Amino acid sequence: MATQFRDTQFGHLIRSVSGNKLFRYPDEIDPSLWKKSHQRDKSSTCARSEEQTNASSKDFDARDTDLEDVSVNDAVEDGNDIYLIDWYGPDDPENPQNWSSSWKFLVGFQICLLNFSFYIASSIYVPGALSIMEDFGVSEIVATLGLSLFTIGYGFGPMLWSPMSEMPKLGRSGIYFWTLFVFVLLQLPTGFAINMPMFLVFRLLSGFFGSPCLATGGATMADIYDPARFAYGICILASFGVCGPVFGPILGGFVAPAKGWRWTIWVFTWLCAFVVVVLFFFLPETSAANILYKRAKRLRNANRDDRLRSQPEIDAAHHTMRDHLIVLGRAFTLTFSEPIVFFMDLYTALLYGVLFTWFESFPLVFGEVYGFDLSQQGLVFLGIFAGGVITVPLFLVWVKYGIILRFTKPTFKPEMVLPPTFFGSASLPICLFWYGWSARKSIHWIMPIIGSSFFIVGIITLFNPVLNYLGIAYPPYAASIFAGNALFRASFGATFPLFVSCRY
Structure with a gap:
């Protein structure tokens, strides 16, 4: 110990x-x-x-x-x-790689908890947007920038933090701890913002400083687990990353109407402060x-x-110094110079953009069409969560019998982890068509919720195999590869909600 x-x-x-x-x-x-x-x-x-x-x-x-x-x-x-x-x-x-199973589990759990806590910070803001519009007298599009700029911040953050974590002098644990510590401190000027420009600037900085876990988390899993167990770890990590945006609007839907938008900031600040303490005592270096x-x-x-x-x-x-700058720019280089990385990042970015579209689309459908209040609008995200509860165990079964057994064979190739993507590529259009077609007052509200639950099938069966493939294909640069993926995802996640806000 x-x-x-x-x-x-x-x-x-x-x-x-x-x-x-x-x-x-x-x-x-x-x-x-x-x-x-x-x-x-x-x-x-x-x-x-x-x-x-x-x-x-x-x-x-x-x-x-x-x-x-x-x-x-x-x-x-x-x-x-x-x-x-x-x-x-x-x-x-x-x-x-030689640590006990309990320590590996503890480290993996901390990374998942960090991932979950930070993602909540992005989406818990959504139910408080109306309160921000009233307090600062801004339009809906400007209020949506609070979500978009935070997302842009955590898209560009890993492009710096992840290559830094691959430098022998720095490692990973210190970057996790100190960036999250700064992230928590930044919530003070964010929560006490006196105008919209101040709020937006600190939301952007918060996203930038709190972002290392989004890309480097996958590299940490690769540090402690062999390639076979890594497939489990990356799936569970990604699931926590989806649960964060899903549970954010649920919590915000109860907090924002009762206490206003500032309390949505304090809720995840307390959670992240708790994570800072846990990381201080229990997160060792894994690089x-x-x-x-x-x-x-x-x-x-x-x-x-x-x-x-x-x-x-x-x-x-x-x-x-030029060589060090090349290392810092490795995430950009790998992302835009490797065609397979570029196109896989582009596809996962599309999924992420659709996920963030729900944050603006659900209030439109369930608030304006079905008359749900803010707390009820948050609960409709449980449809996506329910789909994950069913899909994740099935995917882990595939990992056990479809991937791990092949790792021991000399004929193994990274492409062998990709077959589940066929299900994901089919479930995404089914989800969008079902949700869009059934979202009308003459059809019961449960139908669009069921349609939205198919989205998580696409997330799990597309997102996880792609991350597994990239991690296996580029093991020495896993953090940089995942950083490029995070940039694409965040770019689409930041812009797609603005499309919904411009519906008029």
């Missing part, structure tokens, strides 16, 4: 206050631990020739008396010997590159030898 707590924000604080005397790493207790691992690794692989060993030994200086039991170096860079710092064997407890980077840095200090390097450090040794 101490292995995980050391790399939480709480663990970092305790180590800093105690001068690294508490929550010590194994290599801080025994700085020679890496040499024992090297000896095991070397005995299990082909040793270099004696000539190479003798040649490299001539260059050793006085420091090498501490390293005399290490037979050979791992690499040569700029004429200098480099000793590669890697995992301490296949069962290294610091490797996230292997970051864990190994910090391990190599500790060992260099303990052994006073600059030749101890992790592979990410070796790879980035000659990176210039």
Whole structure:
């Protein structure tokens, strides 16, 4: 358990206050631990020739008396010997892939909770739009911008945060915690906004800072789970991502009429503040590159030898500022230079645009046509939730018997995870036709709700296979790939509600 707590924000604080005397790493207790691992690794692989060993030994200086039991170096860079710092064997407890099932579940649950909480912040605003129109004297289209600008913010946010999380020096957990912390603070000027421009600016900033989980969450699942279990994780994560926008209008439908739009802000602020506390204590670092980077840095200090390097450090040794900018722009590059990524992102963006259309369409249909009040209008989103309750278990059965068994075969290809998309591509037009055709006063209100429930079939059977495919096809850059997908989804989610607002 101490292995995980050391790399939480709480663990970092305790180590800093105690001068690294508490929550010590194994290599801080025994700085020679890496040499024992090297000896095991070397005995299990082909040793270099004696000539190479003798040649490299001539260059050793006085420091090498501490390293005399290490037979050979791992690499040569700029004429200098480099000793590669890697995992301490296949069962290294610091490797996230080796964590216990309970810790993996805890980390996965926190990412799902973070995803759910942030998505609620987008849609809980919708029932309070009428209150904002009255308070600030703005039109319906301007009020809708509160949803659209927030969505644009969390579309562009992952394009920065996700590539940053792939940098060995930064990792993922710190980005999750500090961006969410800033997100919570930004709700104070948002909730106390005195005019519409102030409100819209802080909604945009809130979306930007709170967004890392939307793309990096999938990469975190890939950090802790093998490819087979990753298929489960990404499905559950995506389901939480859909439940957030679904439950947001339900909560807002009861809060906004009773307390006004400002209380819709405070509700999700309290929820996100609770998540900040949970992340502070229980979210460890999952990026292997970051864990190994910090391990190599500790060992260099303990052994006073600059030749101890992790592979990410070796790879980035000659990176210039231009190279770092290329890394930061990786999400844009992969999204627009890889045709399969571009078109899959475009299709999932269409789904997302339709999802956000419901936020404006449901008040139009169930408020103006069927005469529902705000709280009742929020409850109609339960039709989408009910469809998910039926579809998600069926999809997980497909994952178990249709995907996982194929992972062990040498003939496995990423395209093998895509067959469920045929059901999704059919269910989406069925959903839209059913909902649009039945939304009239002469037909009972239950019929458009049933029609809307088919939408979740398309979301689950299209969205999840696409994310699985992208994650499997581009494993080293999963965070950047998912960031590009989030940008497309957010762009459509931001613009589609404006179409409904312009219905007149």
